[in-house]
Amino acid sequence: MELTIMFVSLAVMLVIGVPVAVSLGLASLIYVLLSDLPDVVVFHNMTNGINSFPLLAIPFFILAGHLMNTAGITTKIFNFARAMVGWLPGGLGHVNVGASVLFAGMSGAAVADAGGLGNVEIKAMRDAGYDTDFSVGITAASSTIGPIIPPSLPLVIYGVMASVSIGELFAAGLVPGLLMAVSLMVMVAWLARKRNYPKDxxxxxxxxxxxxxxxxxPLLTPGIIIGGIVTGAFTPTEAAVAAVVYALFLGLVVYRSLSWRHLVRVSIDTIETTAAILMIVAAAAIFAWILTANQVATTLGDALLGLTTNKQMVLLIMMAMVLVIGLFMETIAAITILVPVLLPIAAQVGIDPVHLGIIVILNLMIGLLTPPIGMVLYVLAEVSGVSFEKCVKATMPFLVPLITVLMLIVFFPQIALFLPEMFYR
Incomplete structure (x- = not known):
């Protein structure tokens, strides 16, 4: 009964617009009070939820991304991508994807990609005469590459929650991320031919x-981060610090585009973003503890395995669950709640936790492009001046290549596991 009231309370609060962190925390507190548990249980589990060394990577990767944006590095990346693939039919669409791949190795967040590169990309495409729906749609879809290609903030959160090597997760994301880019470029080429878009x-x-x-x-940044992790020169957390130091070096010494005023603003933005993320992680920790204590994962696993024990079918059902949750919940909150539930089920049918991590994150990235909680769509609506509803409609065709890649990774795990097995196992 208490569990039902908790879920109903959470649903009601999310529907009326209460922030996710507050909704999770209050729903958990209601359960604790109804169950006559001591109040300190809430604060104890919330504290434990964020008391993790790998989570230190989050503020540093966020800060590195903000520094790269503020220093004007996104423009240099866009210009290089334009020279590299702009000559193809529908050139600026390909540039859009290419720039996202390059920027992915620096930011690790879809919203940072959409906010940083989105303004540059959409303006360039509009000036060149591209349809607004095409410009917004490909910008939204390509931004989801960021959290798959390392470094990735969602993969850091997943690694902490699942007790999985973040280095393995980073290695596992590289090939799927590139596959996403290729599939989107194929879509761009088809639409360019259909709509007779020019070469850039x-x-x-x-x-x-x-x-x-x-x-x-700037392009050395991914090499420093990934190379350092793979060679064992530093941990993912230390890699995040190295990324910040390198971004400061570029902004202050090489390009001299950062001022102290910029640093103060960037630091404040980083603190605000980090605080919001860690509040969600902390609130989700107590919620996940309640689910575990009530053996929700076991019950759900028994019900699911009662339907089928086929690994691929179990994965498809789990992905359907993740997709539904991703429609209504922010990525970090969804990860912290879903991992304790899905991981035991995956273990029972022999699904590799690294493989599970990649497909969960990719699934949640698709959720960023769908209403009602499509954060990337809200960012692009603000950046482009296009209504949220039109952004949704413009993005729908580009979900096809992303879902295709997701299905390929579900049925062919080696796409994600090839590099981890080569370097770590």
């Missing part, structure tokens, strides 16, 4: 070389 500019080797030189130092 003809290919010029000297222009490619010039833009590459300008973007070379």
């Amino acid at each position: 500019e003809r290919f010029e080797l000297c222009r490619l070389w010039t833009t590459f030189k300008e973007a070379f130092l």
Whole structure:
């Protein structure tokens, strides 16, 4: 009975617009009070939920992304991507995807990609005569590559919750992220041919070389992060610190585009974003503890395995659950709630936790492009000046390649597990 009241309370609060962290915390508190448990249980579990060294990577990766945006590095990346693939039919659509792949190695967050690159990309595409729906749709879809290609904030959260190597998760995300980029570029090419979109500019080797030189130092960021983790030079948390130091070096010393005023604003933005994320993690920790204490995962697992024990069918059912949750809940909150429920079920049918992590995150990225809690859509609506409803409609066709990639990874786990097995196992 208490559990039912908790779920109903959570649903009501989310529907009326109460912030996710507050909804989770209050719903958990209602359960604790109705169950005559001591109030201190709430605070104890919330504290334990964020008392984790790997979580220190979150503020540093956020800060690195903000510094890259503020220092004007996104423009250099966009120009290099434009010189590299802008000559293809529908050139700026391909540039949009390429720039997101390059920026993914620096930010690790879809919203950062949409907010940082989105403004540059949509303006360039509008000026070139592209349809607004195409510009907004491909910008939204390509932003989801960021949390799959390492470094990735959602993968850090998943690694902490599932007690899985973050290094393995980062390695597992690389091939799926590139596959997402290829599938989106195929979609762009098809739409470009159908709508007769022009090439951006003809290919010029000297222009490619010039833009590459300008973007070379920023492009080293993913190599520093991933190379350091794979070689064991530093942990993912230390890699995040290295990314910040390198971003400061570029902004203050190389390009001299950062001022102390910029640093203060960037620091405040980082603190606000980090606080919001950690509040969700802390509130979700007590919620997950209640689910575990009531053996919700066991009950759900027994019911699911009663339907089928086929690994692929179990994965498909789990993905349907994740997709539904992702429609109504912010990514970090969804991860912290779903992992304690899904992980035991996955273990029973032999699903690799690293494989599970990639498909859960990709599934939740699709949720960022769907109403009602489509955070990327809200950001792009603000950036582009297009209504939220039109952003939703514009993004729908680009869900097809993303869902196709998700299905490929579900049925062919080696797409995600190839690199972890090569470097870690």
